Amino acid sequence: MPRFPWRVFWCIPNRKQDAEAWLRYNEGMTIPKTYVKKAAPFLKWAGGKQRLLPQYEPYFPPRELTGRYFEPFVGSAAVFFHLQPAHAVLADRNDKLIEVYEAVRDEVEAVIAALKPHRNESAYYYEVRAQDPCKLTRAERAARLIYLNKTCYNGLYRENSRGEFNVPFGRYKNPRICDEERLRLASQVLQGVSLQVADFEDVVSVAEEGDLVYFDPPYVPLSETSSFTAYHRLGFGEADQRRLADVVESLTERGCRVMLSNSSAPLVYELYDNGRFLLVPVQARRNINSKADRRGPVQELLILNYTPGEWRVR
Numbered sequence: 001m002p003r004f005p006w007r008v009f010w011c012i013p014n015r016k017q018d019a020e021a022w023l024r025y026n027e028g029m030t031i032p033k034t035y036v037k038k039a040a041p042f043l044k045w046a047g048g049k050q051r052l053l054p055q056y057e058p059y060f061p062p063r064e065l066t067g068r069y070f071e072p073f074v075g076s077a078a079v080f081f082h083l084q085p086a087h088a089v090l091a092d093r094n095d096k097l098i099e100v101y102e103a104v105r106d107e108v109e110a111v112i113a114a115l116k117p118h119r120n121e122s123a124y125y126y127e128v129r130a131q132d133p134c135k136l137t138r139a140e141r142a143a144r145l146i147y148l149n150k151t152c153y154n155g156l157y158r159e160n161s162r163g164e165f166n167v168p169f170g171r172y173k174n175p176r177i178c179d180e181e182r183l184r185l186a187s188q189v190l191q192g193v194s195l196q197v198a199d200f201e202d203v204v205s206v207a208e209e210g211d212l213v214y215f216d217p218p219y220v221p222l223s224e225t226s227s228f229t230a231y232h233r234l235g236f237g238e239a240d241q242r243r244l245a246d247v248v249e250s251l252t253e254r255g256c257r258v259m260l261s262n263s264s265a266p267l268v269y270e271l272y273d274n275g276r277f278l279l280v281p282v283q284a285r286r287n288i289n290s291k292a293d294r295r296g297p298v299q300e301l302l303i304l305n306y307t308p309g310e311w312r313v314r
């Protein structure tokens with residue numbers, strides 16, 4: 001006897017994470033009337049949090065308790081697309097990345113039109129990579145970055161000392177260069193969102209009591225070679241990690257809820273394992289490593305300044 005009537009099968013989603021959500025939803029034999037696709041990242045980003053969301057889920061404060069949402073290291077915005085907060089400030093020091101979000105928010109059809117002609121071919125990739133972005137329109141620049149991200153090696157964003165994207169061609173068989181539905185969904189969720197090119201400290205200087213701040217900085221490396229931190233030519237070193245910990249303390253004093261991801265390196269314990277924060281171990285997989293044997297499971301930390309369930313700032 002099939003568990004569900006036949007008429008629900010036409011709406012089974014094709015992506016694994018959607019399928020899992022769909023199955024969880026159906027556990028109590030509740031049949032969805034229509035399957036609603038959810039916005040999700042349209043860029044692949046080193047340190048992206050999409051796969052960790054199920055582990056993070058119990059720690060997100062309830063929507064009704066949350067004021068504005070700040071995400072100052074936005075990358076591919078996995079947590080933002082998951083939470084879809086009503087009032088959000090998204091920021092990153094990478095101006096090209098923020099421009100892509102602005103273009104997708106304000107002119108998604110122009111971005112889609114500019115993406116469609118791009119092809120997954122090595123010679124063509126290097127031609128596009130060599131283009132002078134200043135000679136393109138904003139929509140064309142956004143499409144160029146999305147194209148390079150979908151077809152480059154490991155979907156990695158890396159700049160040289162002149163601030164130029166310098167990742168080689170990736171040799172994916174059939175990358176989805178133009179996912180129109182995903183871009184349109186992202187555009188809807190980005191309406192009304194404030195986007196900023198800024199250092200994290202400036203972004204959260206206006207956060208107030210009741211606001212939620214999610215920090216996902218470049219991680220403290222577990223060893224000299226283990227972590228990818230070259231998102232930007234300025235890097236993110238120990239002084240930045242210490243500055244971030246001071247900012248977290250200041251937000252805590254102001255009554256903001258803070259959630260922070262980082263590695264389980266000794267410096268992270270030194271900065272946050274002081275009784276004022278909750279340190280939750282999270283199991284992750286590291287993908288950005290040229291050596292396949294170093295891509296296995298790794299323990300990371302989710303650091304909270306509030307207690308789940310009570311949700312009060314500690």
Ligand SMILES: C[S@@+](CC[C@H](N)C(=O)[O-])C[C@H]1O[C@@H](n2cnc3c(N)ncnc32)[C@H](O)[C@@H]1O
Pocket residue numbers: 045046047048049050072073074075076077078079091092093094198199200201216217218219231232235236
């Ligand atoms: C680990 S990634 C964020 C990944 C993101 N949570 C996701 O799901 O894709 C870190 C981001 O921080 C940005 N970044 C580095 N230093 C920064 C700074 N000082 N202020 C703001 N953003 C910074 C990088 O450009 C990068 O996009």
